[in-house]
Structures are given as structure tokens and as C-alpha cells.
Amino acid sequence: MLKLEEISKVYRVGAFGGKELHAVSNVSFNVKDGEVVSLIGESGSGKSTIGKMILRLISTTSGNIIFNDANISTLSGGNLKEYYRNVQGVFQDPFSSYNPIFKADRVFRLIREEFYPGTPDREWDAKIEDALCAVGLNPEHVLNKFPHQLSGGQLQRFLIARALLLNIKFLVADEIISMLDASTRIDVLNLLAELKSRGLSILFITHDLSLAHYISEQAVILYRGCVTEMGATDHIFDNPVHPYTRMLMASVPRLDKKWEHGVVDLKEKHAAVTGCCAFYDRCPIADKSLGCDKFQPMLTEAEPDHFVACYRHVER
Amino acid sequence: MSLQVDNLRVYYQTLRGDVKALDGATFTLADGEIMGLAGESGCGKTTLGHSLIRLALPMRFIEGRVTLDGEELPIWDTEKMNDFRFKKISIIPQYAMNAMNPTRKIGRMTAELLGSRKVDFKDILPELKRRLDLVKLSHDVLDMYPIELSGGMKQRMVMVLSTLLDPSLLIADEITSALDVSSQKAVAEMLVEFRNRKCCNSAIVITHDISILYQIADSIMVMYAGQLAEKASTETIIHAPRHPYTKLLISSLPEVGVKYTERRLTGIPGNPPLLLDPPVGCRFRERCPIAFEKCIEIPPFVEIEPGHFIACWKEAGTHAQA
Numbered sequence: 001m002l003k004l005e006e007i008s009k010v011y012r013v014g015a016f017g018g019k020e021l022h023a024v025s026n027v028s029f030n031v032k033d034g035e036v037v038s039l040i041g042e043s044g045s046g047k048s049t050i051g052k053m054i055l056r057l058i059s060t061t062s063g064n065i066i067f068n069d070a071n072i073s074t075l076s077g078g079n080l081k082e083y084y085r086n087v088q089g090v091f092q093d094p095f096s097s098y099n100p101i102f103k104a105d106r107v108f109r110l111i112r113e114e115f116y117p118g119t120p121d122r123e124w125d126a127k128i129e130d131a132l133c134a135v136g137l138n139p140e141h142v143l144n145k146f147p148h149q150l151s152g153g154q155l156q157r158f159l160i161a162r163a164l165l166l167n168i169k170f171l172v173a174d175e176i177i178s179m180l181d182a183s184t185r186i187d188v189l190n191l192l193a194e195l196k197s198r199g200l201s202i203l204f205i206t207h208d209l210s211l212a213h214y215i216s217e218q219a220v221i222l223y224r225g226c227v228t229e230m231g232a233t234d235h236i237f238d239n240p241v242h243p244y245t246r247m248l249m250a251s252v253p254r255l256d257k258k259w260e261h262g263v264v265d266l267k268e269k270h271a272a273v274t275g276c277c278a279f280y281d282r283c284p285i286a287d288k289s290l291g292c293d294k295f296q297p298m299l300t301e302a303e304p305d306h307f308v309a310c311y312r313h314v315e316r
Numbered sequence: 317m318s319l320q321v322d323n324l325r326v327y328y329q330t331l332r333g334d335v336k337a338l339d340g341a342t343f344t345l346a347d348g349e350i351m352g353l354a355g356e357s358g359c360g361k362t363t364l365g366h367s368l369i370r371l372a373l374p375m376r377f378i379e380g381r382v383t384l385d386g387e388e389l390p391i392w393d394t395e396k397m398n399d400f401r402f403k404k405i406s407i408i409p410q411y412a413m414n415a416m417n418p419t420r421k422i423g424r425m426t427a428e429l430l431g432s433r434k435v436d437f438k439d440i441l442p443e444l445k446r447r448l449d450l451v452k453l454s455h456d457v458l459d460m461y462p463i464e465l466s467g468g469m470k471q472r473m474v475m476v477l478s479t480l481l482d483p484s485l486l487i488a489d490e491i492t493s494a495l496d497v498s499s500q501k502a503v504a505e506m507l508v509e510f511r512n513r514k515c516c517n518s519a520i521v522i523t524h525d526i527s528i529l530y531q532i533a534d535s536i537m538v539m540y541a542g543q544l545a546e547k548a549s550t551e552t553i554i555h556a557p558r559h560p561y562t563k564l565l566i567s568s569l570p571e572v573g574v575k576y577t578e579r580r581l582t583g584i585p586g587n588p589p590l591l592l593d594p595p596v597g598c599r600f601r602e603r604c605p606i607a608f609e610k611c612i613e614i615p616p617f618v619e620i621e622p623g624h625f626i627a628c629w630k631e632a633g634t635h636a637q638a
Contacts, residue, residue: 258531
């Protein structure tokens with residue numbers, strides 16, 4: 001359904017844009033129909049940049065994003081509108097997605113003006129009711145309220161309902177539950193899983209490995225804009241191959257076992273390194289003779305449906 | 317017994333009336349204990365932490381007694397607390413990223429900070445350098461501005477600053493929530509290391525992330541809607557909680573290893589009550605699956621087993637009646 005082909009994004013930073021920041025480099029992966037793909041990475045790994053490129057909020061520097069056989073960077077006018085009918089995003093902070101001066105249901109009205117101008121009132125109200133029920137909200141409780149009168153979980157579900165009004169096929173969910181409380185976040189997560197079973201594809205962007213494991217079949221792990229490991233979630237979590245993934249797995253706080261007290265690597269990360277493996281300067285097993293200091297390794301298949309970008313693995 | 321808090325009530329003054337953010341907290345903290353304070357947002361955990369160090373408007377002290385190492389803290393008087401703040405009781409703030417003065421080099425800022433407590437920077441410099449080594453920061457940071465440090469480095473610098481005068485009690489307010497998983501682990505482990513090296517005697521770690529507490533805390537106290545729900549050792553809270561709220565909270569946490577298709581987790585239905593006009597009796601009553609008639613009275617926070625306190629009529633049973 002959605003295909004990313006070697007996409008890259010270079011930001012111009014510094015005074016007069018004199019420096020380049022490689023936020024995303026040569027990332028390729030696919031999202032199939034009715035599949036949840038998790039995009040996992042720490043802050044600054046480029047995961048949100050990928051989400052924004054898919055939503056065409058920012059342009060790609062190189063590479064193609066293909067949605068149902070159409071290259072989205074060339075879409076314009078009616079075709080672009082059609083694209084947004086199929087693809088929508090929900091972002092991290094539910095409070096900043098709303099204008100606090102207007103009532104929260106204004107987001108529905110804007111959809112109506114843009115996409116359904118001819119719909120009669122009664123039909124539209126029924127549609128809203130269906131969408132709200134689908135996300136587990138009681139229309140009586142949430143309509144006609146200002147954003148500050150609703151909780152974070154309610155607002156976030158409101159935004160998902162807004163996306164559902166359009167009968168979308170693909171949802172970009174960028175850290176949508178990291179601002180919610182423990183008791184409500186699981187409900188929003190279950191809601192996503194339910195929508196998935198109805199055929200919606202989701203790109204689930206997160207830094208939380210346990211959430212990714214809970215909901216997705218496929219996972220992509222990013223480090224400094226490069227894919228370090230990708231494939232079936234089970235394979236990655238049960239058998240992490242890349243040293244970065246292993247470090248992540250070891251530092252996740254778990255409830256069933258305590259941290260192993262080891263030396264935590266605190267070398268500060270620099271924005272991006274070019275001309276060597278992205279993980280080279282923090283890697284405990286880097287080996288110059290394999291070329292770790294010269295090139296970014298390509299993804300190779302470690303086992304069926306499990307790819308890893310590491311020279312040491314190729315050697316083994 | 318390092319810290320003893322008796323029936324502490326702190327309200328927020330608003331135009332619509334008092335918000336009862338902390339309504340009767342009674343607990344003790346042992347020497348060398350790291351206590352985790354967990355709960356949803358708005359349950360009063362930050363209010364509790366801040367009232368122990370700086371109780372300023374709109375916070376209003378209602379009643380209660382706080383004793384630290386046998387000395388009563390005048391927490392209702394901001395001026396009098398100056399004698400204790402930073403020396404006996406210290407805090408690592410929630411937004412440690414912004415806690416340092418951006419216009420001063422870190423070394424000079426530290427000197428000014430110590431000067432305000434009549435401590436000479438030169439006397440403490442060797443110790444400061446030892447502590448910087450402990451958190452793996454280079455000594456050069458003292459000649460840098462805060463903007464030159466990354467988020468994780470600033471967090472560690474603030475940790476060193478907060479504990480420089482070896483406070484008896486350290487309050488760590490959401491210190492790991494803005495960090496990446498790898499630096500999260502490092503910062504959390506450093507906190508334990510600080511305690512082990514007696515840089516602080518005991519600590520209260522405020523966080524909404526219970527899995528972090530499981531890694532570092534000796535005991536966990538769970539708050540709900542401004543009141544204490546349960547306090548026990550970490551193992552007990554995680555593996556054998558008694559309060560229905562704690563049970564639901566723990567069971568709603570997704571862990572690595574749980575999949576939607578295999579085991580579906582559920583949240584807690586309903587919302588926490590507004591503290592402007594909290595419900596009478598047990599505040600968890602409306603969301604509680606085991607509530608009964610007795611719950612319209614406020615349950616006492618009683619000890620049901622040594623070190624295990626809960627506030628629940630049903631679970632505490634005969635302990636509560638006595």
C-alpha cells in the first residue's frame with residue numbers, strides 16, 4: 001500500500017543554512033494493507049521526519065514515497081485532496097492540535113467544509129456519531145465542548161475520529177499516546193489495534209519498545225536517520241542482532257526483570273555522521289578491518305523477514 | 317527514621333475555590349530509603365514533593381507536620397525554610413533542562429549558588445570534581461554555558477548541583493521522563509549510586525513510569541486524587557498489590573513481551589474526580605470494581621502487614637475497623 005524508496009531528508013541548519021543535517025538517509029520499507037508498522041527510535045533519530053514526509057508536511061530531499069502506485073511528491077490539486085482522504089496523521093500533543101478559542105468539534109466542521117460540502121445535516125450528524133462511537137466516546141459527553149474541558153485521552157480519540165470521518169486507509173500515529181496517563185493510554189492503543197483489524201494500515205511512531213511490541217507485526221529501528229534493523233516484531237525482540245538494538249533492549253525498564261548493571265554508554269551523540277556506520281562511535285564491537293569506519297552497511301537478511309545493517313553480522 | 321509526614325494538607329487557591337490537591341498524607345521514609353511516588357497526572361504527587369521544599373502561592377498550607385531527622389520543618393514559612401533548602405532537603409526539578417541560568421557559565425553559577433548558602437566554592441571544588449567524575453561529565457563543563465550541554469548532560473549536571481551539600485532528603489521530580497531510554501537508565505542508576513555514596517540520605521522519586529521505579533526504588537507509594545492509596549516495598553506493589561487502583565494500574569502497563577493478539581490489556585474506565593469538589597468518602601469509589609456501602613466513608617491509611625499500608629475498606633478488612 002505504502003512504499004518508501006530510499007528516501008532522505010537533509011535540513012539546512014546554522015546561520016544562513018550553512019550546515020547540513022542528515023535527518024533521514026536512504027530509508028526504505030513497505031506498509032501492507034491492514035498492517036501496523038512501528039517506527040522505533042530515540043529522539044533525533046528522524047522518526048517524526050519520516051512521518052511528516054509521508055503526510056507531505058515537508059518535502060523529501062531524494063527518494064520516492066509511493067502510495068497505491070502514485071508517487072505522492074508529484075500530487076497536486078484534486079489528486080492531493082484524494083490522497084488526504086486516504087492518509088491522515090495524529091500527533092503527540094493533543095492540546096496543541098486544537099485552537100483553544102474554538103470548540104473542539106470545529107475539527108469536524110473543517111473536514112466537512114473541505115471534503116463533504118454537499119452532505120445534509122442529518123446525514124453528517126449520524127456520520128459524526130458513528131465515528132465517535134468507533135473510538136469509544138459518548139457523543140453527548142464530548143460534543144459542544146472546548147478543548148480544555150476534555151481530557152488528553154478524549155482529545156486524542158477525537159482526532160482519530162476526525163481521521164475516520166474520511167474513511168482513511170492509512171494513519172500516521174506520531175507518538176500519540178506518550179502524553180497520556182497509564183490508565184488511559186492502553187485504551188487508545190487497543191483502539192488502534194481494533195481499527196487495524198478493520199483494515200486500516202498504521203505507521204506507529206514511538207520511542208517506547210513495549211508499546212511497539214504490543215501492537216505491531218513489523219518494526220523498523222532507526223538510529224541517526226538510518227535503519228539499523230527491521231523485520232517481524234517477534235524476530236527483532238526475541239533475537240536482536242544489531243548492537244544498537246541490543247543496547248535498547250537492555251535499557252528498557254521492565255517489570256519482570258531488573259536491569260543488569262553494566263556500563264551504560266554515555267558518549268554524546270552528534271547530529272549525524274557521514275562516511276561511516278551511523279553507530280560506529282558508540283559501537284562496542286566495531287571493527288575497522290570490516291569497514292565500519294568507512295561505509296554505512298547495507299541491510300542484509302539475517303533470517304527470513306529480519307534485516308540488519310551491520311558488517312559484523314555479515315561476517316558471522 | 318529520616319522523614320516523617322503527618323496528615324499533610326496542601327490546597328491550591330483558585331478563584332473558584334480551593335483545589336484539594338493533597339488531602340491528608342501520612343507516611344514515613346526510612347534512612348537510606350528510595351521511595352517512588354507514582355500516580356496519574358493531577359493526583360498530587362508533584363504537590364507533595366514541592367510542598368516539602370517550597371510551599372509558595374497559589375499553594376496554601378492547611379495543616380500537617382513534617383519532621384526531618386528529628387527536626388520539624390517550617391514548611392508553611394518560605395523564609396524560614398531557607399535554612400533547610402539545598403542543605404538539608406533538595407530537589408531535582410521536573411524541567412532540569414531549564415533549571416540552570418542560561419547567562420552564566422556553570423562554574424560561576426555554582427559559585428553564586430553556594431555563596432547564597434555561605435559556602436566557599438573553592439572548598440567544595442575538589443568534591444564537585446569528584447562528583448562530576450561520578451556522573452561521567454568532564455571538568456570542562458564548569459567553563460561552559462548550559463546551552464552547550466545536551467539534555468542528558470544538563471540533567472546530570474543538575475543532579476550534581478542538587479546534591480552538592482549532601483542533603484538528607486532529595487526529591488527527584490520526573491527526572492527521567494524527557495530522556496531517551498539509554499540515558500534514562502544511566503540517570504536512574506546514578507541516583508541509586510548517589511544514595512549508596514551518601515550524597516543524599518534518602519530520596520523521593522516522583523514519576524508516572526512505574527517500570528522505572530521497579531528498577532531503582534526500595535518502596536513505592538501510589539497516590540490517587542490527592543490521597544495516598546497504597547505504600548509497600550517495590551516487590552509487593554508490583555507483584556502483590558492490594559488496593560484495587562494499584563491492581564488496575566499495574567495490570568494496564570504494557571511490557572515488552574505482551575502482544576495485543578495474545579493478551580489484551582485494559583485501562584481503567586472513567587476519569588479521576590475533579591479536586592475542586594472531590595467526592596465524599598473513598599475517591600476511587602466511582603471507578604472501583606469492588607466498591608460497597610462502606611466506601612462512602614473515607615478509608616483510613618492503615619498498616620495491614622509490616623511496611624504495607626493501604627487505604628481501602630474492603631482490602632484492609634478488620635485492620636481498618638480497629
